[in-house]
Amino acid sequence: MTATRTRYSGPITEARVHPHGLVDQGFATDEALASMLDRYPAELFDINLYDYDAEDQVSLRTGARGRLGGAELLAAIQQGRLWVNLREVERGWPELWDAAAVEFKRIEAAYPGMRAVSRSAQLILSSPKARVPYHFDAAGVVLFHMRGRKRLFVYPGDETHLPERNMEQVVTRQTTEEIPYTRAFEADAQVMDLEPGDALTWPFYAPHRVENLDRFCVSLSTEFQTWPTRFRNGALYTHAVMRSRGGRPRTTDTLSTPGMAARWAASLALKRMGAMKSRIATYERDFEPEIGVADGAGALKA
Numbered sequence: 001m002t003a004t005r006t007r008y009s010g011p012i013t014e015a016r017v018h019p020h021g022l023v024d025q026g027f028a029t030d031e032a033l034a035s036m037l038d039r040y041p042a043e044l045f046d047i048n049l050y051d052y053d054a055e056d057q058v059s060l061r062t063g064a065r066g067r068l069g070g071a072e073l074l075a076a077i078q079q080g081r082l083w084v085n086l087r088e089v090e091r092g093w094p095e096l097w098d099a100a101a102v103e104f105k106r107i108e109a110a111y112p113g114m115r116a117v118s119r120s121a122q123l124i125l126s127s128p129k130a131r132v133p134y135h136f137d138a139a140g141v142v143l144f145h146m147r148g149r150k151r152l153f154v155y156p157g158d159e160t161h162l163p164e165r166n167m168e169q170v171v172t173r174q175t176t177e178e179i180p181y182t183r184a185f186e187a188d189a190q191v192m193d194l195e196p197g198d199a200l201t202w203p204f205y206a207p208h209r210v211e212n213l214d215r216f217c218v219s220l221s222t223e224f225q226t227w228p229t230r231f232r233n234g235a236l237y238t239h240a241v242m243r244s245r246g247g248r249p250r251t252t253d254t255l256s257t258p259g260m261a262a263r264w265a266a267s268l269a270l271k272r273m274g275a276m277k278s279r280i281a282t283y284e285r286d287f288e289p290e291i292g293v294a295d296g297a298g299a300l301k302a
Contacts, residue, residue, distance in 0.1 A: 005154075005155075005156040005157065005190070005203055005206065006156060006157030006158070006203040006204065006205065006206055007157060007158050007159070007253045008157055008203070008204050008205055008232065008253060009228070010114075010140075010203060010204040010226075010228065010229075011111040011112065011113050011114040012111055012114070012140070012201050012202065012203045012204065013203060014190065014202070014203065015152070015154040015190050015192050015200060015201070015202040015203075015206075016200070016201050016202075017192065017194070017198050017199065017200055018106075018107050018110065018198075018199045018200075018201065019197060019198070019199070020103045020107075020144050020197060020198070020199040021103060021197075022096075022099055022100060022103060022144055022146055022220065023146050023147070023196045023197050025099055027095075027096050027099070027146060027218075028146035028147040028196070028218040030071075030074060033070075033074050033125065033218070034069075034070040034071040034073075034074050035070060036070070036092075036093055036123075037069075037070035037071075037073050037074055038069060038070035039070075040086055040092045040093070041091070041092055042065040044086055044087045044088050044091070044092050045064075045065045045084065045085075045086060045087075046062070046084070046085040046086075046087065046122075047062065047063035047064065047065070047082060047083075047084050047085075047288075047289065048060060048061070048062055048063070048082070048083045048084075048085070049061040049062075049063065049081060049082060049083070049287070049295060049297055050083065050130075050131060050132065050133055052131070052133075055183070056133075056181065056183060057181070058133040058134075058178060058181075060176065060178075061286055061287065061297070062284070062285050062286070063082070063285055063286070063287045063288050063289065063297060063300075064285040064287075064288045064300060065288070066288030066289050066290070066298075066301070067288075067301070068288075068289055068290075068291075072291060073289055074125070075291050076289035076290055076291045076296045077125050077126070077127055077216070077289065077296060078127065078128070078216045079127070079291060079292070079296055080127045080289070080293075080295045080296015080297065081127045081129050081130055081295040081296060081297075082125075082126065082127045082130060082289060082295070082296045082297065083124070083126045083127070083130045083132060084124070084125040084126065085122045085123070085124055086122055086123040086124075086125070087120075087122045088120065088121075088122075089120075089121040089122060089123050089220065090120065090121065092123075093123065096121075096123070096220065097121060100121060100144060100220055100222060101119075103144065103199065104116075104119065104142055104222055104224075107142055107199060107201065111201075114140075114226065115226060115227075116140070116224035116225065116226060117224075117225055117226060117227060117230070118224065118225045119222060119223070119224045119225075120222075120223050120224075121220055121221060121222045121223070122220075122221050122223075123218070123219075123220055123221075124217070124218070124219045124220070124221055125216075125217075125218055126148075126212055126216070126217045126218075126219075127212070127216065127296060128148075128212055128214050128215050128216050128217075129212065129214065130212050130217075131209070131210065131211045131212070132209055132210040132211075133178050133181065133209055134155075134178065134179060134181035134185070134207055134208070134209045135176075135177035135178045135179060135207065135208070135209070136157075136162060136167070136170070136177060136179060136205050136206065136207045136208070137177065137205070137223060138167070138170060138171050138177075138205070138229070138233050138236075139204075139223040139224060139225055139229060140201075140204050140223065140224045140225070140226065140229060141201070141202065141221060141222065141223055141224075142199055142200070142201055142221075142222045142224070143194075143199065143200045143201075143219055143220075143221050143222075144199045144219060144220040144221075144222065145194040145195070145196060145197070145198045145199065145200070145217070145218075145219045146196055146197075146218045146219060146220065147196055147215075147216065147217060147218035148196070148212060148213070148215035148216050148217030148218065149193065149194065149195060149212070149213035149214075149215050149217070150193070150194045150210060150211070150212055150213065150217050150219065151191065151192070151193050151194070151210070151211045151212075151213055152191070152192045152194065152200060152202075152208055152209070152210050153186070153189040153190070153191055153208060153209050153210075153211075154189065154190045154191075154192065154202045154203075154206050154207075154208045155185055155188055155189055155190075155206060155207040155208065156188055156206070156207075157203055157204070157205045157206045157207065159251070161185055161188065161207050162179065162205065162206075162207050163179070163180070164236070164239070164251050164252065165243070166179045166180065167179075167205070167236050168236045168237070168239055168240035168243065169240065171233050171236040171237050171240065172236075172237055172240045172241075172276040172278075173276070173278035173279065173280050174240075174276065174278075174279050174280075175279070175280065176280055179207060181209075185207075193213070194219075204228075204229055228260075230264060231257070231260040231261050231263075231264045232252050232260060233264075233267075234260075234263055234264025234265070234266070234267035234268070235252045235255060235259075235260050235263035235264060235267070236252060237267040237270065237271070237276070238263040238264075238266045238267045238270060239252070239263070240276060241267075241270050241275045241276060244276070285300060286300055287299065287300055288300050288301060
């Protein structure tokens with residue numbers, strides 16, 4: 001483990017909690033959430049149900065938005081074991097997006113030299129017993145927690161905990177964000193408990209997993225790219241293409257900035273050519289939220 005818990009340079013060297021003011025603005029009340037769910041575009045819903053075996057290895061089921069009204073859908077999430085991501089908050093709930101932008105700028109200023117060149121956000125509504133498996137985000141993240149209690153486990157971003165070959169697969173959308181996990185990693189975890197009003201940052205790309213602490217939770221995950229993360233993601237994409245054609249690229253942490261930028265430029269051309277087709281563009285949905293059934297996951301209706 002390195003002193004900064006990651007082999008990738010960046011201004012965020014460890015998980016750290018900051019205060020935020022979104023809770024006091026009323027975005028996480030039942031009334032606000034039910035109203036929002038009534039009008040949120042159905043194509044921006046990701047509804048997930050994670051199952052774990054005896055060794056904590058995960059399998060994923062995905063659900064459809066279904067026909068429940070906002071209040072009923074909220075009740076199904078609160079009673080079940082669902083993890084619901086509402087993508088593109090900037091489009092689906094612009095009032096929350098604007099309020100979070102103010103909070104984001106204040107946190108960004110706490111890290112000299114960090115400059116977001118793009119941002120996106122997803123609102124996360126999750127059941128009291130929901131868990132999210134070990135994974136990484138190909139971006140910087142500020143997680144604004146607004147309701148319930150949540151525990152995050154943040155791990156080092158070294159080759160042991162975060163193999164670059166797996167990163168390449170995620171960046172090229174050959175797999176979802178989950179990466180190989182073993183319980184031995186727990187000895188290296190930085191454990192952070194979040195209460196409403198806490199915002200959490202962690203090092204770029206650091207693997208992490210999440211457990212709700214027996215309460216319905218609401219969080220806003222704001223992802224952002226810097227030029228260094230753009231360059232690295234582009235290099236990872238280019239390396240994945242090279243590897244798929246028999247190449248043996250170096251790891252990105254051995255590249256100079258010009259070398260990384262060159263691979264990023266190459267990735268733009270490779271994407272235009274369709275060099276790597278997404279394998280996760282269409283997941284088969286096999287349930288929809290329903291009140292009073294196991295895990296909140298009812299039969300998928302025609």
